[in-house]
Amino acid sequence: MPAKPQASFKPRKRPVQARSEATVSALFEASIQVLLGVGYRKFTTTRVAERAGVSVGSLYQYFPNRQALITAVIERYLEGLRATIEQRCRELCGHTLDRQITGLVDAAITAKWAHIEVSRALHEPLADIGGTELVTASAIKTAGVVAEVLRSCADASFRDVDRLSLLMVISCSALLQAAVTDETGALDRESVRTHMRAMVLGYLHEMRADQSQAAAE
Amino acid sequence: MPAKPQASFKPRKRPVQARSEATVSALFEASIQVLLGVGYRKFTTTRVAERAGVSVGSLYQYFPNRQALITAVIERYLEGLRATIEQRCRELCGHTLDRQITGLVDAAITAKWAHIEVSRALHEPLADIGGTELVTASAIKTAGVVAEVLRSCADASFRDVDRLSLLMVISCSALLQAAVTDETGALDRESVRTHMRAMVLGYLHEMRADQSQAAAE
């Protein structure tokens, strides 16, 4: 009886020679192609290996199982998204709240839409691998940067900035994901921009610490 | 060569005899049990049939494939959730905005948390079957009721109530799903309640049509 593979979804080994690096790159590339071409239901290790021009055995030399492969693909995507957003975020330090929020919302929307097909294609595998943890981990990091931005705000200050930023990022990314996979047409890019901005601004106004709120009581 | 099953994820036939109704019920029940017990990865038709005490063949008499089964299970869940929430929504007609929002948020949270284990267990299969459509369809219906409630509001009125309600419902349900599958502890029930309320109220204040906004410019 073969030993159960179990758990560890991390790459099996680091590529140390040029040949193996090429193999891994090809597998990543092929994974995206297969996902976009035939969807996750037909995302089989054989198919990915074939598309990458290597044997299944080679695939399993670098990824202990199918999940590890898809997880790695998703991590790459999330990292790219995060880097893009965070870079634009940092440019917003010191600006007014209105400008910061407009900028943050735009950064998130632009980044997400830049690879919208991939964003869509990854939604299903994301749930399959229990990707909430990955997404949350990514959100936590982004929230850190958002918190910095809010703390530097020229015309507003907030209580509990860290928690507030996290909730904001999580809500926005959940909304973005919904928008990207939406098929009703109600969540088109510009509607999302307008409403996300209103939602975040409204939320932050409710949470401001530096002025008597204009509560609707 | 056997004919391709293809597409139609609808139940294959209506149960017309007592025996078959019992079979279908058993299959639904068994599906939930299997999902809670071993998870979606091991949600196999054989296992479900076995747990239901029938043969695989019987399962395929009522559901053309695995997806049809899981789809039916999810639809049942969504319907239940929707019914519960909408019922509580209707009781909020004519109240003040603050009371309505507090009530709506509470209704959503209470309903979602009432079967939190099932909510969690269904997240993965939901993505697998492309459940965004199902969720959106459900959201559209709920948004209709929410729009009614907002139109009846005693102390506020809004532009574009339908779109606004839809965005609200979709954002909230996305946030709820994130909260329910959260593992960091940042999205506990009470935090979600507080922040969701602030977010919705803030959003609606931004969107009010009946008063000069207290914008932070």
Place this chain on the structure above:
DNA sequence: ACCTGAACACCGTTCAAGT
């Protein structure tokens, strides 16, 4: 009208044999 379960195709994963 409904149920059964052996049978088939296909996919994930391994491992002995290669270079």
Place this chain on the structure above:
DNA sequence: ACCTGAACACCGTTCAAGT
């Protein structure tokens, strides 16, 4: 150090045979 691909276990789905 890396690659290959036949082989095995397991799962979705069918269908001829039952009651």
